[in-house]
Amino acid sequence: MNIKILIGVITAIAVAGILGIYIALSPSNQPQTPYTIPPQIFDEPKIVSIDDTQQVRKFESYDELTKFLQSAQSLNNQYAIYESPVHGGIVRTGSQWNSGVQMELDSQLTPRPSLPPHDANAPSRADFPSYSTTNIQVQNVDEPDFLKNDDKYAYIVSGDKLTIIEAYPAESAKIILKIGLDIPQGQSLQNIFLNKDRLVVFYQDYKETEYIPEYGFTPTKIYASLSHAVIIDVTDKENPKILKDYSITGYYNNARMIGDSVYLITTNDVNYPRPIVPLIRESSGIMITPDVFYFDNPEQYYNFNTITAFGIFNETINAETFLMSGAGTIYVSESNIYITYQKNIPYNYYRTLEQDRFFNAIVPALPQDAQNKIKAVMADSTLTHQEKWNRVSDILQETYNKLSSSDRSSLFEKIQNAINDYDTKVQQDTFKTVVHKIAIDGTNLTYVAKAEVPGRLLNQFSMDESGNRFRIATTSEFWGTRNYMYNNVYVLDANLRQVGALEKIAPDESIYSTRFMNDRLYMVTFKRIDPFFVIDLSTDSPKVLGELKIPGYSNYLHPYDQNHVIGIGKETKENQHGGIETLGVKISLFDVTDVRRPVELDVVTIGKQGTDSEVLSDHKALLFDKEKGILSIPIWEQEHDYAPNRQYVEPKIWRGFYAFNVNTVDGFTLKGKITHFNSTGYDYYMGSRSFYIGDVLYTVSSNLMKMNDLSDMHEINQLKFRDEAKIIRYID
Structure with missing residues (x-):
């Protein structure tokens, strides 16, 4: 049924009101006056799509951005109709605002001081021993941490201090330097990267700015969050020097380093009265204004998400900003950044959903003659919206009055079951994870595609890129009269189009850990025991090859070799009341040589409950x-x-x-x-x-x-x- 035909009809009355009508029409009561809908409900609503779209657009002016956000904010405060995710709908393209106006932001350029050149012919340190580095997810994609080391030195940030330790040889290890960075009181140095003799240090800052509201005269203060990325030359360990101090509008979300390039993801609120467009500043005073991109799909909450890419040994820097929900879990390969977040449906969608529920779940459950009468009323173009509902309400009351008490109870049970089925389907269509793909090449950033997959992510290890395929594991859960929980694996192509899926794995359990290894996915789910799944990903049609059920669970899976996996989690046991009791830390070694019959080669439990x-x-x-x-x-x-x-x-x-x-x-x-x-x-x-x-x-x-x-x-x-x-x- 085309939802546009249903303008002005609200099933809050039909859903919540059915029980009221049932009570009113019970044998001890007389029929009452039909419920009257407030007239403003029948104002012409705006039609917006919540379906996924690949379309990405760029704001051409600050005025265009402001109007877009004002429109989005008004939709969250007005009555609006959204195309039903259950029954489909046509995607409406974004409104075209006036363009050609330059961003209302200063863009003064001043000469940049040059970084010292990187000497590619520096003497080899082959005389020093081998060393370990940070445990990362993707080879050659470094992750930030508060400690980094090479074959001789260790660097640690804590509070506002950087400590440099000459760690090798161990017998003469010593602290070379403990030095402070001038950061705001109450803030801490968060993470660092180490690249040869360069450190990149991240920390949070806040900046107070003022603006005068439209047609006002008194300045209003705005507090903007800033993320700093500081490049420090530590060639001279006793006298490190700051080479660059980039400040980016927004909260630090995460970062990665590939080769000599760093990718920083920051998120900041839009500030609806007057959007604060993200800027990238340098200590020299220069300012870069990233292009701002947006999507047609409405969001309940908007944020600016900025990706800033900069070189550690050269002058290159680039950034792009995306207007969408706040970035959540990220995954980064050597070629792409994937930003994900839980889909947020605009508030008014749930209000108007009751209308769609009435005509697509409740009405089909009514006797056929009642259905025919309601359809005839809705097709009558001579009636106003309120007149239509008044007649529909009369039809419902007449229908219930003709039924015996037992038949009425049976009908309401049938209606309630139809509502439950409908609500479950709606949750399946709206409880999704949004994925954005941005290609990276040095400091070049190129937006590629957007997609949605059912369910929620556990963490970054729920995602993986292999060749031109993106694989993602999720947990779907729906709560209501009936509760559902199960797990899924989806395979997407280079443009994030779904090409394969395996759904409803381990019903009534949720994912506790995952690890993608080449053409396999190892997954642990848990409720009372730990099913360890081996899933084949050699084709676009994932399938379970084998599983092992053991007590406890693994929160983290780590590759040992091609046929062995280490699991780290908690041991469990069933208590005297039939519940599950969590014990100490459990370390397992799984043998998956026979994929159909994985085995636990060895297990160690450390400590007791509380460990x-x-x-x-x-x-x-x-x-x-x-x-x-x-x-x-x-x-x-x-x-x-x-x-x-x-x-x-x-x-x-x-x-x-x-x-x-x-x-x-x-x-x-x-x-x-x-x-x-x-x-x-x-x-x-x-x-x-x-x-x-x-x-x-x-x-x-x-x-x-x-x-x-x-x-x-x-x-x-x-x-x-x-x-x-x-x-x-x-x-x-």
Whole structure:
């Protein structure tokens, strides 16, 4: 049924009012006056599409951008009709605003200071040993972290301080420099990249600006968030120098480094009264105004999402801004950035959905003669909107009055089931993840495509790119009279068109971890046990090859080799009440050589209930190297106890690292436990990381770096980071 024919008819009366009519028409009651709809409901609504579209447009002026947002804001506050996702509809193209007006922003250009040239012929450091780097998802796509190291030095940011450590050799390890960056009070240096002798440091800032409202005279303050990307030359470890300080409007979302290029994603509110268009400034005062792109699809909440690409060793910088919902989970390959977020349906869509529900779920459940009468009324072009509804209301009352009490109850049950089925279908069509694809090549950015897939993402490991295919795993869940939950895998082509799908995996369970490895996907779902799935992705038609059901679950999956996977999560057991009790940290080694019958080669459980590890929520906390045979995992154990009089006592905390040797013959062999904190109360928390240089394992926590020999785990040295008595100088 064409929803445009239904203008002015609201099924809030039909859905919520049916039960009221039922009560009113029960044997002990007399028929009552039909419900009257407020006249303003019948104002001519605007028709907008919520369906997916590939169309991307660029704002040609600030005035065009402002009018677009004003229109979007009014739609969220007015009665509007949206094309039904259940029954389809025609996509309406975006309104054309006046163009040709330049952005109302200054664009003064001043000469930029040159970066020192990068010496490609610098002496080789082959004399230094091998070393580990940050645990990342995609090879050659580095991820930011608060600790970075090379074959000799370690760099750590905490608070407003940068600490540079000469870590190798371990026996003479020392802190070379602890220096501050002049950042706003209350803010912290967030993450860093290390590229040869250059650091890129990220932190958050806020800027107060003023503007005068239209036709006003008093300046109004606006507080804009800024993300800083600071390039620091650390060639001279004792005298690092700031080369560039880029500030980008918006909150830091995430970043990646590929080769000598950095990609920073920031998000900021649009500020509807007067949109604050993102800008990129340099410490020299220069300003870059990115092009702003938008889409036809209405959103409940708009944000500016800016991708800024800049070179570490050259002058190149570029940026583009996209008006859409706030960027959520991102995935980055060597060629593309994928920005995702949960689809947000405009508020008025749910209001007008009741109308569509009435005519497509409730009316078909009525007796045929009632359906015919309602259709005749709606087809009568001589009637006003309110006259139509008044007659429909009379038809409903007449229909119910003719039924016996039992028949009336049966009819309402039939209607309720139809409503449940309809609502489930609507949730399936609206509970989606939006995916945007932007191609990257150095600092060149090119928007490629947009798509939607059913369900929600768990994290960045729910996505993968292989050749010209993008694979994504989601969990779909619908809540109402009937609850549904299941999991899906979708395959999209280079233009994000769906070419394959596997749906309704593990009903009533949700995804706890995923890992794409070449032509396979390993997936863990959980409700009471841990099904470990092996899914084939060698074609565009995914299929389950095998599964293993074991107690517990894995929050993180890590490749060991082509046929073995490491899982890290929690052990569980069924308690005396029939529920599931979570225990200590569980490390598993899965053998998937026989894909139809995967097995758990070995399992280790660390600690009891209350034991945790950062790896469960942050993959960068894990160190694994197959050649070295080392797996280092940070562990946090807490033991609660009570005094004899049942008074609470401070918990005993152990914080440190478990180091294992891992192979497919012996499984996990504990090499040693490295203690960083062992006392009652709580210690200062910064995060935990492990890395190695040569044959030394370095473990780092809040105030301590320990160095242990990888062969027998004996302690070689240790450094404490904090020295409150020392005066910290600030970098120029």
